[in-house]
Amino acid sequence: AIPSHVHVAFLPSSGMGHLLPFLRLAAALIRHRCSVTLITTHPIVSSAESQAISTFLSAFPQVTEKKFTLIPLDPTTADNNTTADPFFLQWETICRSAHLLSPLLSSSSPPLSFLVTDPTLMASVISVTKNLCLPNYILFTSSARMLSLFSFFPSIPPSIPKPSLPPPLLDSKSFFTRGFSENSKSIELFDGVLINSFEELEKQSLDMLLNKGLPPVFPLGPFLSLEFEGESCFAPLEWLENQRESSVLYVSFGSRTAMSEEQIRELGKGLVLSGYKFLWVVKSKVVDKKETGNDLAEILGHQVMNNNGFVVNQWVDQWRILSHKAVGGFMSHCGWNSVMEAAWNGVPVLGWPQHGDQMINGEVIEAAGWGLCVKTWGWGLNNHLVKGEEIGDKIKELMENQMVRIEAARISEAAKAGGSSENLTKLFQSLKK
Numbered sequence: 001a002i003p004s005h006v007h008v009a010f011l012p013s014s015g016m017g018h019l020l021p022f023l024r025l026a027a028a029l030i031r032h033r034c035s036v037t038l039i040t041t042h043p044i045v046s047s048a049e050s051q052a053i054s055t056f057l058s059a060f061p062q063v064t065e066k067k068f069t070l071i072p073l074d075p076t077t078a079d080n081n082t083t084a085d086p087f088f089l090q091w092e093t094i095c096r097s098a099h100l101l102s103p104l105l106s107s108s109s110p111p112l113s114f115l116v117t118d119p120t121l122m123a124s125v126i127s128v129t130k131n132l133c134l135p136n137y138i139l140f141t142s143s144a145r146m147l148s149l150f151s152f153f154p155s156i157p158p159s160i161p162k163p164s165l166p167p168p169l170l171d172s173k174s175f176f177t178r179g180f181s182e183n184s185k186s187i188e189l190f191d192g193v194l195i196n197s198f199e200e201l202e203k204q205s206l207d208m209l210l211n212k213g214l215p216p217v218f219p220l221g222p223f224l225s226l227e228f229e230g231e232s233c234f235a236p237l238e239w240l241e242n243q244r245e246s247s248v249l250y251v252s253f254g255s256r257t258a259m260s261e262e263q264i265r266e267l268g269k270g271l272v273l274s275g276y277k278f279l280w281v282v283k284s285k286v287v288d289k290k291e292t293g294n295d296l297a298e299i300l301g302h303q304v305m306n307n308n309g310f311v312v313n314q315w316v317d318q319w320r321i322l323s324h325k326a327v328g329g330f331m332s333h334c335g336w337n338s339v340m341e342a343a344w345n346g347v348p349v350l351g352w353p354q355h356g357d358q359m360i361n362g363e364v365i366e367a368a369g370w371g372l373c374v375k376t377w378g379w380g381l382n383n384h385l386v387k388g389e390e391i392g393d394k395i396k397e398l399m400e401n402q403m404v405r406i407e408a409a410r411i412s413e414a415a416k417a418g419g420s421s422e423n424l425t426k427l428f429q430s431l432k433k
């Protein structure tokens with residue numbers, strides 16, 4: 001049903017949470033015989049992203065890479081509300097360089113059928129694609145619940161409690177709010193929204209989006225991992241081989257969260273107090289993970305390093321970890337990719353949102369009953385220290401909860417039964433009109 005002449009260009013934004021869903025969707029379209037162009041922005045922020053791009057390109061030599069060299073931000077013209085977050089700064093840099101996309105896109109051969117753009121870049125890219133008469137779709141890299149907030153902003157859907165909003169949105173002048181509202185306003189100029197979600201998980205939000213006169217929303221998830229998303233460390237998988245079924249708590253707060261050393265120490269204490277085995281990806285830097293083994297031992301102390309757990313400070317293959325039978329729980333920041341990976345693999349989640357969309361994503365898990373989202377801990381990055389004792393208790397609560405285990409198995413079955421290929425067909429049909 002899918003025509004073979006479709007040529008799709010992908011323009012991801014920076015950060016692994018944005019890049020990986022683009023690469024995964026690109027791979028799915030290649031499997032459906034589409035031609036793919038990947039626009040890579042330079043310089044690249046993290047070495048995790050460089051690795052992922054180069055392994056993707058060598059695995060799919062048929063993909064055309066178009067290098068998009070960014071104009072560096074001029075610090076003297078940056079306004080007062082610019083952020084220090086290197087990923088946010090990169091989003092701003094890409095937006096300000098967007099006019100340079102025009103020759104890259106118009107020189108594609110065969111001509112492009114459509115572009116897929118990251119939500120952080122929408123408002124800047126749409127004028128370029130409109131000029132080129134090139135259809136433009138968004139790949140929304142978060143939940144449908146978050147999309148409902150994004151598309152109606154500054155209105156807030158009654159289903160979303162105010163304390164769950166990304167904290168910078170409470171400040172109308174913040175860098176984040178400015179970009180969020182500009183991009184949100186441009187949504188009606190797009191041809192459609194692709195999203196890594198599925199009906200059974202987010203039926204209510206998806207139905208609401210369908211009935212609000214927005215461009216069509218295509219739930220194409222769950223996106224499947226590629227076997228080669230970057231160089232990762234295999235030692236954790238070897239360690240898991242020797243653990244009992246469903247006995248291990250996997251702990252990771254994604255690629256962009258740096259916890260304070262004090263909080264890392266309390267978390268370590270909590271993991272030991274819980275009495276459960278744990279596999280913990282530690283990260284105290286925003287970009288990549290740079291601690292050496294010595295630094296880690298210094299932060300954590302030998303009790304944590306030598307106790308029931310395995311601690312790692314390198315890029316791991318999270319998908320394979322979550323699919324390992326020894327993993328029985330996932331303490332997560334609720335980044336959307338992590339949520340979808342846990343859903344696919346049927347792993348109950350203990351959500352501890354740190355920033356951005358993560359509280360809203362955590363609510364998706366809670367509503368479907370396959371995990372807990374600890375709201376009383378507040379936002380992880382607001383300097384409120386959560387004590388080890390409390391963390392240990394919550395871990396026990398998750399690991400001993402049979403109901404969440406049953407619901408997680410059910411959601412995994414629904415994820416695998418999915419209707420994503422049907423929705424992909426609908427997307428291609430909409431193109432032909």
Ligand code: BUP
Pocket residue numbers: 015016017018020252253254255256257281314315316317318319334335336337338339341356
């Ligand atoms: Br860390 C880490 N290995 O070591 P999220 C992450 N991942 O495979 P984030 C690894 O990166 P945003 C590691 O499986 C997921 O696909 C993980 O995306 C993978 O969170 C991705 O979960 C991380 O969405 O991004 O990184 O905080 O803030 O944009 O949601």
